[in-house]
Amino acid sequence: MTGAWTAAAVDPHDDGEPPDADEWVDVTVPGRPERFAGEDTVAYRLRFDDPRASDTQRTLLELRGLFARASIWMNGELLGEHDAYFVPARFEFDPAERNELVVECHAPQDAFGGVQTTDLLPEDAAVPGIWWDARVRVRPETFLDGMTVRPRIEDDGAVIEAAVTVDAAAKLDDRVTFSTRPEGFRGGGTMEQASVTAAAGERTTLTREIRVRDPSRWWPHDYGSQHRYTVRAKLGETSVSETTGLRTVEYGDDGLFVNGQRVSARGVNVLPSDDPATDVERAAAANANLVRAHAHVPPHDLHEACDDAGVLVWQDLPLTGDREYDVDRGEALATALADEYGHHPSVSLYGVHDDPRSPFAAPVSGGRVGRYRFRWRAWRTDYDHGSDDAVGDAFPADAPVIPVAGPPGTAPDAAHLYPGWKYGTATDAEWLLDRYPDLGDIVGEYGAGSLAFGGDATGGDDVPGFDADAHEMKVGDDDPEMSQSYQAATLKTVTETLRRRGTDVLAAFALRDTAPDAGMGVLAHDGSEKPGYEALTQSFEPVQAVLDSPPEAGSVGVTVVNDGPDAVEPTLAWTAGNAEGTEDVTVDAHDTVAAGTADVPRDAEAVELLLTLSDRTVFNAYRL
Numbered sequence: 001m002t003g004a005w006t007a008a009a010v011d012p013h014d015d016g017e018p019p020d021a022d023e024w025v026d027v028t029v030p031g032r033p034e035r036f037a038g039e040d041t042v043a044y045r046l047r048f049d050d051p052r053a054s055d056t057q058r059t060l061l062e063l064r065g066l067f068a069r070a071s072i073w074m075n076g077e078l079l080g081e082h083d084a085y086f087v088p089a090r091f092e093f094d095p096a097e098r099n100e101l102v103v104e105c106h107a108p109q110d111a112f113g114g115v116q117t118t119d120l121l122p123e124d125a126a127v128p129g130i131w132w133d134a135r136v137r138v139r140p141e142t143f144l145d146g147m148t149v150r151p152r153i154e155d156d157g158a159v160i161e162a163a164v165t166v167d168a169a170a171k172l173d174d175r176v177t178f179s180t181r182p183e184g185f186r187g188g189g190t191m192e193q194a195s196v197t198a199a200a201g202e203r204t205t206l207t208r209e210i211r212v213r214d215p216s217r218w219w220p221h222d223y224g225s226q227h228r229y230t231v232r233a234k235l236g237e238t239s240v241s242e243t244t245g246l247r248t249v250e251y252g253d254d255g256l257f258v259n260g261q262r263v264s265a266r267g268v269n270v271l272p273s274d275d276p277a278t279d280v281e282r283a284a285a286a287n288a289n290l291v292r293a294h295a296h297v298p299p300h301d302l303h304e305a306c307d308d309a310g311v312l313v314w315q316d317l318p319l320t321g322d323r324e325y326d327v328d329r330g331e332a333l334a335t336a337l338a339d340e341y342g343h344h345p346s347v348s349l350y351g352v353h354d355d356p357r358s359p360f361a362a363p364v365s366g367g368r369v370g371r372y373r374f375r376w377r378a379w380r381t382d383y384d385h386g387s388d389d390a391v392g393d394a395f396p397a398d399a400p401v402i403p404v405a406g407p408p409g410t411a412p413d414a415a416h417l418y419p420g421w422k423y424g425t426a427t428d429a430e431w432l433l434d435r436y437p438d439l440g441d442i443v444g445e446y447g448a449g450s451l452a453f454g455g456d457a458t459g460g461d462d463v464p465g466f467d468a469d470a471h472e473m474k475v476g477d478d479d480p481e482m483s484q485s486y487q488a489a490t491l492k493t494v495t496e497t498l499r500r501r502g503t504d505v506l507a508a509f510a511l512r513d514t515a516p517d518a519g520m521g522v523l524a525h526d527g528s529e530k531p532g533y534e535a536l537t538q539s540f541e542p543v544q545a546v547l548d549s550p551p552e553a554g555s556v557g558v559t560v561v562n563d564g565p566d567a568v569e570p571t572l573a574w575t576a577g578n579a580e581g582t583e584d585v586t587v588d589a590h591d592t593v594a595a596g597t598a599d600v601p602r603d604a605e606a607v608e609l610l611l612t613l614s615d616r617t618v619f620n621a622y623r624l
Contacts, residue, residue: 003048005029007129009039010104018073018102019043029130030065037124044103044130050095051136058139058169061101063089065132065299067116068108074101085131086297086318087336090146105129111325112333114318115295115354116272120465121514125272132299141169143238144176145203149231149343151246152398158215158246163207164233168198176235178208183228183243188213196235206233217259218245218345220289221310222542223565228307228345245307245345251400255504255590258312258348262590264563265290265312265505266495266540268522269445271465271514276302279511282523284309286533287540292444292507295320295354297337306346314402314444314507315341316351317391322358330391338396349505350395351402351444353388355416357381359409363470364423371431374408374423378436381409405444408436414444414505419494421448421470426493427550433501440501445509446494450487450532451480452524455517465514483518488531489550491522492622495539496546499561500592508536541618543587545572545595545609551622553602558595558609562587571612572596577604600624 005028008021024045027033036042051059061074067085071078074093082089105128108117116126139145145165152159162178179191190210198204216227232241250257256265267290270279276298283291291306292314306313317333319325334352341347359377364370388403395401405414417439420426426448433440449466462468475486491508498506512527513519522532539546542564548557562568572583572595583596598607604624611618 003046005044005046007033007036007042007044009036010041010043012041012106016078018076018078019104029134030132032124032127032129032131034124034127036127036129037122039128040107042105042128044105046101046134048099048101048136050097050099051138052095053138056141058141058143059093059095060137060139060145061091061093061135062137063103063130063134065130066103067105067126067128067131068113069106071104072101073103075099084333084336087340103130110329111321111323112318112329114297114316115320116318118295118320121271122464125514139167140236140238142172142236143167144233144235144240147231147233147240147242148339149242149244151244151343151345153215153217153246153248158212160210160212160229160231160244161207162210162231162233162242163205164240165203165205166196166198166235167203169200171200172196172198174235176206176233178210179232179234180210180212181230181232182216183230185216185225185227187216187227212246215246218247218307219310220258220263220312221284222289222563223258223261223263223310226308226310226345242343243307244343247345249348249399251349251504256348256400261565263289263312264590265507266499266563267291267312267314267505267507268536269294269507269510270298270302271510271512272296272298273512277305278527280305280309280311282527283511284311286522286537287542290314290348290505290507291511292316292351294510295351297341300341300344303341303344303346307344311346312348313344313346314349314351314505315347316354316405319352320354322356325387327387327390330387331394334391334394342396342398347399349400349402350392351405351414352391353404353406355406356388356404357383357406357410360407360418360422363421363467363473365473366424366428370424371428375435378407378409381407383410385411402442402444408432408439412439412444414442415439416445416509417443417494418446418448420490421467421474426490427497429494429497433497440498440503442505443498443503444505444507446491446498446506447509447520448474448487448490449518449520450483450530451478451518452513452516452530453480455480463515463518465510465520466518471518484530484532487522488535491532492535492539493550495536499539499544499563500546500548500559502592538620541620543568543570543611543613544618545574545611545620547598547607547609547622551576551598551600551607551624553600553604553624555597555599556607557597558583559592560585560587560595560611561592562589565589568613573610573612574598574607576607577601579604
């Protein structure tokens, strides 16, 4: 869309008329204009010429990332309302020679604003606006309008169910051609036709089940190739397409399975970002095979990057905190989310409600007294899963659902565990899993925060996404180097404890700081690496040797963990000061094995582990 966008903060109204303002200021769309941070209602205006080349063409307005509830006017006429930012808003209109589009965006009025409306993010992250895209599309009199695909694997092969809408301005009696094509690999394509008839002015949806010959599946990157198929529908000179992949995902007592193959998922939480594809790249480079879209829905860029990289996506609804909500609304959003994003083969888990209670909002000290306090807070926390379970049932059966992800005490389906940050020490992860073994199956959050180099924050500053009280209790110093070293050590200890204990799915919190001065990320706000990034990269190696406890002088056990699909027979070599040793081990897929002990001298400064496999060597290190 050509032309200059302007915007203004306006008073909410419900008289059906477009808003007006004394002053409209220039803004960039798509975007989140910082000057409107904290405003409840912001109106956006664009004036543009008729985009058509002839009067027979039709015009469609498409807005993506329309946050959160919006009213849309064209030339003073109300085109419609929209209230789910992750679903495109589409409207047809009859253009004049000169046109005025006005979009009035309101802050969320229900519980489904997601993480953007919490103190994890700066206030300007929730500016009502057009976040992702805005365009006018010119179409012929009769055209295809959008396509949805839903793949299904059957005993004798695979089927892709495709649905396309035919919008006919004139009477239609024709055929739509459906085709499938492998993307980037050799395989069999298909082509078939379906008859379509429509009266003038009629919109009709045409569905077709397309059988895939000799189907090739999409796999996580540790397990195979990321095969995908593009489905295209063509009518006359118009066509639409969608790309999908074939895979199955199941979760049960024996773990997470993709295509019938057990997968150990190691990942990170990602928060809203201006460059989600780069975040996926950085996560994969840290040996993560999963990202959790934490209590928000990103644009398709993130999911497409995960499709490409073979990274699983844990996709949450935008629902977080101690909020009551309308279950019918939640079910409708769950259905809309699956319809819009379900074609991505990377989408492997859906989440409903994040952190419905906060028993550890104030940090708890360590030691015996701290454990008593922890147990008391967990015991007195009560939460009814009924609404979240009902919303979870609205998701399709082709991906597991996590109704509640939260702290101990909420009986979570996925646990948020913060030893070494919210309570106790990092080594208390062992005690937690012994005391509450059900918390160790799926862990949706863990970690610690840190200060950033070059920032203005101290341990007592109010920084979005950073618990200054926890930092003061656990670190007690405003030195960024000490703060980041503590974060790295905590992440390493908890990650390796969870892996030794056989956690099926784990996701550290978080990949990137949401503010320049401090945060929970292993990357700073500008993308630079903190020590925690390298620590996580080492601890996330699919096959890795880890210490059974933080190193100190004396004997410390060593365990080799294997998250890969095949058994391995590596040789372990360890060094600590002038001491060294070796051990040959055999580790089955998704198993662990004790690999002897490392005898650490009193004058050693570090313990280094080197694991030699048939195709590579893997390094791990611990400073005393």
